[in-house]
Amino acid sequence: MAIPPRAPPRQRVVFTRIGVRRGFVASIPLWIGMLPFGVVIGVLSAAKGLSFAETMLMTTIVFAGAAQLVALELWTDPAPILAATIATLVVNIRMAPMGAALAPWLDRLRGWKLWGTLATLVDHSFAMAVADQRAGGRDAGYLLGIGLGIWISWVATVALGHLGGGMLRVPPGHPLFFASIAAFLSILVPLWRGARVDGLPWLVAGLVALAAHRAALPVPLPLLLGSFAGAGLGAWIELRGRGMPGWK
Amino acid sequence: MEIRLDVLLAILGMALVTYASRAGGYAVLRAVRPPPFVQALLRHLPGCLFVAYVTPPLLAGGPPAWAGAVVVIALQLATRNMAAAILAGVGAAWGMHAGLAALGWGG
Incomplete structure (x- = not known):
């Protein structure tokens, strides 16, 4: 192949209502994957003594499933302010490189479109936006649409779990959990x-990731070590193959 | 419907560091143009991140999860329909789980 497959789009990046709607619709299949996870977070929040209002506030403004799960696991009364904050940072720091990787779109945005879109950034919207970018997509609204769709389904499923309490018991290891892997x-x-x-x-x-998991390293480490080992190797192969000078 | 002060502070702390993680990486890398190696690394990150995500639970899930994974990937390739792929995959994993349990093998 003569042209690198990931050349940045030549055309101007735009941000349209149609793009937002397209992203929202694209996110709908993922709602199935959110369901078991959201319900678990809701049930766990209730079990840890959080009121419905507290659970909804956390879910709405933190909007990060893995981090909420880790924080709730170590939840105490009174609330562990410092421990919950640190645990959340450790789990969510993985999202820092995502915004950077989406720069070809984000660089064209200003104000709320930029900082609001970043507030909705999750693993799924990131990956789907990158796939769309590579396919020549140039509507940054797509990213916000996916993020909004996932956010709505997340808040709804957590609410369901909190209200359902004991009725909706999804034991660990239930095949429904395969939904998030499937997504x-x-x-x-x-x-x-x-x-x-x-x-x-x-x-x-x-x-x-598997080796780190087997070595019983704590939660975000297998993910971080695995993704950076793989991506680092990929970058090394790519630059070596190109014979690109000037990298240290 | 109450919100206690200690709970509120913990939630605000969590929200603050989460937004810093979401927006911070972009804000920093916009100010400093990263070297080519970092740019290439960022291009490889999405795929590697999801592979690192799914590998441990997929292997731990045993035959039901493996069968589900094959169905998801096959349907996604064939139909490019995410909802169909996810639903069929969960169905396959669930069916195999139930089947193995009925035979008395785990579950």
Whole structure:
């Protein structure tokens, strides 16, 4: 291939209502994947003694499932302000490189469109936006639309879990939990750029994450080590192949 | 419907560091143009992140999860329909889970 597959879009990046709507519609299948996870967070919040208002406030303004799960696991009364904040930071720091990777779109946005879109950024919207970008998409509204759709379904499923309390018991290991893995797998399919580009990096990412998980490293570490080992290898292969001077 | 002060402070702390994580990486990397290696690394990050996500739970899930994974990927490739792929995958995993339990193998 003569042209690198990920050349930034030539056309101007825009932000339209149609793009937001397209993203929102694209997020709907993911709602199935949110359901078991959101319900678990709602049930757990109730079990830890959080009121409905407190649970909704946390879910609405934190909007980060893995971090909420970790914070709720260590929740005490009175609330562990410092511990919950630190645990959340450790889990969510993985999102810092996402905004940077989306720069080709975000660089064209200003004001609330930029900082509001960033507030809705989650793993799914990030991956789907990158896939859309690579396919030549240039409507940054798509990213916000997915984020909003996931946010709404997240708040709704957590509310369901809190209100349902004991009625909706989803035990760990229930096959419904496969829904979130299924969502991640279906997102991975359009991200695949062929064995030559992604084969080794993806293999290494999975193996390192698995090894770190087996070594019982705490929650975000297997994820962070795996993704950076894979992405680092991919970058190294790419730059070496290009014979690009000037990288240290 | 009450919101206690200690709970409010914990939630605000969580919200603050989460927004800093979401917006901070972009804000920093906009001010400082990253070297080519970092740019290439960021391009590889999405795929690797999701692979790192799914690998441990997928292997721990055993045959039901593996069967579900095959169905999800096959349907996503064939139909490009995410809802169909996810639903069929969950159905396959659930069915196999129930089948194995009925046979007395785990579950």
